[in-house]
Amino acid sequence: MTMDPTLTSAMAAVVGSLVGGFSSFAGNWAVQRAQVRRELLQCRTAYRQRLYSNFIKEASQLLAHSLTHQIDDPSRMVTLYAMVTKIRLFCSDPVLQAADAIMTKVFLNYGQTNLTIDQVRERVMSSHREDPFKEFGLACRQELDGVR
Numbered sequence: 001m002t003m004d005p006t007l008t009s010a011m012a013a014v015v016g017s018l019v020g021g022f023s024s025f026a027g028n029w030a031v032q033r034a035q036v037r038r039e040l041l042q043c044r045t046a047y048r049q050r051l052y053s054n055f056i057k058e059a060s061q062l063l064a065h066s067l068t069h070q071i072d073d074p075s076r077m078v079t080l081y082a083m084v085t086k087i088r089l090f091c092s093d094p095v096l097q098a099a100d101a102i103m104t105k106v107f108l109n110y111g112q113t114n115l116t117i118d119q120v121r122e123r124v125m126s127s128h129r130e131d132p133f134k135e136f137g138l139a140c141r142q143e144l145d146g147v148r
Contacts (some may be wrong), residue, residue: 045147048091052140055083056133059102063132066109067120080106092143098136105132 058080071077080103087099114125123129 041147044090045144048144048147049138051086052091052095052136055080055087056100056136058083059099060107060133062106063102063109066106067115067123068117069110069114071110077103077106083141092139094139095136095143098139102132102136 017100062076062080065076084096084099084103091099
């Protein structure tokens with residue numbers, strides 16, 4: 001049994017249109033999906049960068065305050081604690097552990113004897129001074145590099 005050449009041509013045209021349409025749809029879908037994923041990744045990275053920056057600012061202020069003051073109002077720690085909780089939700093364990101260590105240091109400093117301005121200056125100028133944010137910064141950089 002032979003097929004009518006017009007029917008064969010029509011079927012070939014229909015199949016060709018279907019294949020072409022599906023290819024176009026699949027290609028557009030893949031491009032859109034990649035674009036959405038890239039935008040989501042950029043948003044997550046920007047959020048983490050803001051969170052890290054805000055944490056460093058808040059923790060630095062509290063750390064400096066804790067050297068020369070006792071904690072007169074525990075609510076001063078609420079913002080820092082909230083930031084550590086956000087870090088727990090969105091960030092890796094090394095970042096969380098470093099942030100938690102900074103928060104613990106702030107709590108412990110508030111419990112120690114107040115330093116005089118001269119003692120604070122001596123600590124800052126000491127060649128053996130520690131950088132309480134070093135591990136946090138390194139963990140953040142490693143995490144952000146891994147995300148990119």
